[in-house]
Amino acid sequence: MSTTITPVDAPGPAASRAGRFAPRRLVRPGAAVLSGFLLFLSFPPRPLWWLALPAFGLLGWTLRGRRPRAGFGLGYLAGLGFLLPLLIWTGEEVGPGPWLALCAAEALFVAASCLGIAAVSRLPGWPVFAAALWILGEAARARVPFGGFPWGKIAFGQADGVFLPLAAVGGTPVLGFAVALCGFGLYETVRRIRAYRRTGAAPRGALAVAALTVLVPVTGAVAALPLVDDTAEDGTATVAAVQGNVPRLGLDFNSQRRAVLDNHVARTKELAADVKAGRKPQPDFVLWPENSSDIDPYANPDAQEVIDGAVRAIGVPTVIGAVVAPPTGKLRNTLIEWDPGKGPVATYDKRHVQPFGEYIPMRSFVRVFNSNVDRVSRDFGPGTKVGLFDLAGTKVGLATCYEAAFDWAVRDTVTHGAQLISVPSNNATFGRSEMTYQQLAMSRVRAVEHSRSVVVPVTSGVSAIIGPDGEIVRRSAMFTPDVLVEKVPLRSSLTPATRLGTLPEALLAAVAAAGLGWSALRAFRARRAS
Numbered sequence: 001m002s003t004t005i006t007p008v009d010a011p012g013p014a015a016s017r018a019g020r021f022a023p024r025r026l027v028r029p030g031a032a033v034l035s036g037f038l039l040f041l042s043f044p045p046r047p048l049w050w051l052a053l054p055a056f057g058l059l060g061w062t063l064r065g066r067r068p069r070a071g072f073g074l075g076y077l078a079g080l081g082f083l084l085p086l087l088i089w090t091g092e093e094v095g096p097g098p099w100l101a102l103c104a105a106e107a108l109f110v111a112a113s114c115l116g117i118a119a120v121s122r123l124p125g126w127p128v129f130a131a132a133l134w135i136l137g138e139a140a141r142a143r144v145p146f147g148g149f150p151w152g153k154i155a156f157g158q159a160d161g162v163f164l165p166l167a168a169v170g171g172t173p174v175l176g177f178a179v180a181l182c183g184f185g186l187y188e189t190v191r192r193i194r195a196y197r198r199t200g201a202a203p204r205g206a207l208a209v210a211a212l213t214v215l216v217p218v219t220g221a222v223a224a225l226p227l228v229d230d231t232a233e234d235g236t237a238t239v240a241a242v243q244g245n246v247p248r249l250g251l252d253f254n255s256q257r258r259a260v261l262d263n264h265v266a267r268t269k270e271l272a273a274d275v276k277a278g279r280k281p282q283p284d285f286v287l288w289p290e291n292s293s294d295i296d297p298y299a300n301p302d303a304q305e306v307i308d309g310a311v312r313a314i315g316v317p318t319v320i321g322a323v324v325a326p327p328t329g330k331l332r333n334t335l336i337e338w339d340p341g342k343g344p345v346a347t348y349d350k351r352h353v354q355p356f357g358e359y360i361p362m363r364s365f366v367r368v369f370n371s372n373v374d375r376v377s378r379d380f381g382p383g384t385k386v387g388l389f390d391l392a393g394t395k396v397g398l399a400t401c402y403e404a405a406f407d408w409a410v411r412d413t414v415t416h417g418a419q420l421i422s423v424p425s426n427n428a429t430f431g432r433s434e435m436t437y438q439q440l441a442m443s444r445v446r447a448v449e450h451s452r453s454v455v456v457p458v459t460s461g462v463s464a465i466i467g468p469d470g471e472i473v474r475r476s477a478m479f480t481p482d483v484l485v486e487k488v489p490l491r492s493s494l495t496p497a498t499r500l501g502t503l504p505e506a507l508l509a510a511v512a513a514a515g516l517g518w519s520a521l522r523a524f525r526a527r528r529a530s
Contacts (some may be wrong), residue, residue, distance in 0.1 A: 056183020075114020
């Protein structure tokens with residue numbers, strides 16, 4: 001039996017067009033996700049920093065000419081494409097729920113930036129405003145909620161890149177701005193050139209401005225090279241970073257805490273034996289990682305005894321990472337300066353404790369969604385004073401683990417006189433994920449930003465000693481015991497980034513606000529004219 005399609009059954013013109021153009025509607029959302037994923041690929045451990053440029057170029061193509069509401073949606077997709085793979089390690093121990101919630105929340109900041117980028121994308125010189133808006137979004141993300149979460153700043157993916165010297169000019173905001181500006185500028189330059197080839201005419205001024213948005217960041221990076229200096233202004237110090245390693249299997253929590261302490265004690269005593277035998281140089285001071293003694297040495301005489309024995313064996317001041325549990329109140333994530341003759345002589349309490357890791361905000365509410373919050377049975381509290389120890393005559397600035405992501409937490413140690421920076425960390429919870437490499441890259445950027453050597457002792461790796469030029473002088477492998485000993489330059493001069501502090505970020509925020517204001521004014525005038 002044959003079937004005849006009547007006019008009623010046949011698809012109408014509108015339906016045909018919808019079917020024909022439906023795939024096109026997915027092009028920009030797909031491009032948004034791809035731009036975010038390219039940003040992820042530009043981050044360590046991959047040395048593909050340059051992928052950030054096509055990532056921003058593609059994002060510029062995705063957003064240009066879109067309405068702000070569409071820009072928000074496309075930006076959210078870009079944020080998810082970037083942050084979901086970048087932060088997957090956050091679910092290593094607690095499952096996918098917290099990872100997905102964190103990425104969903106943080107992607108909102110990317111979406112808000114992209115809303116603004118879409119709004120300014122028709123302005124002359126729009127790549128400047130777009131890059132400033134991206135940095136404004138990063139600034140907000142670094143502050144709220146719960147003190148912020150700066151992980152994934154574009155600057156932290158540029159430790160191997162040509163733009164790195166700009167960190168010494170204006171810190172992570174200027175470095176990130178230069179990368180975003182160059183990426184958006186590349187797209188705008190290509191767009192202008194294609195328009196010229198298509199029509200045979202293009203405004204020379206607009207093409208020149210587009211080219212400048214590419215050339216200025218590159219030229220600025222080259223001009224900033226003299227600021228990257230690893231000379232020893234204040235002599236040198238021989239430093240030892242101890243990586244004791246952690247047990248993998250078969251131990252309950254209390255046993256593992258003691259095993260971690262014993263590992264660091266053993267490595268320090270081995271170092272002392274190597275020094276005595278002439279196999280390694282005598283260090284001026286020794287740095288242990290964060291949580292190298294999760295047993296409070298003030299409350300536990302046996303922990304105090306083994307630490308004191310190790311420090312006496314090596315015979316130099318040693319910084320111990322400990323969990324201090326006062327009888328009442330909150331726990332403290334503390335670095336203790338341990339003198340071989342006097343014992344504990346100074347402390348630094350971590351100032352920016354990690355929400356949902358070291359303390360639980362809104363505990364009763366969060367427990368509804370994830371019972372893992374009760375793994376943190378007692379919250380950590382923040383310290384208040386700047387981390388600075390005088391170790392055998394060397395002023396060592398201290399930024400504990402997570403604090404390295406925050407501009408202020410590192411900068412104020414240098415403005416208070418640090419000649420060298422230490423970032424003691426504990427990444428064992430995150431296994432063999434990319435987290436430890438992402439954090440190591442932060443310390444490399446901080447080294448150039450403040451022109452200081454940076455020592456990163458980590459319980460399970462990767463530990464490293466970094467020169468003031470951002471180059472890794474010595475490093476360990478993951479999940480192996482090791483001791484890194486190296487002579488490092490000490491410096492006391494201040495880079496422009498250290499002197500300027502938050503001023504570059506504030507100026508870029510003003511540029512972003514000016515772009516939004518100009519865009520709103522143009523839209524208002526267009527509505528009045530119509």
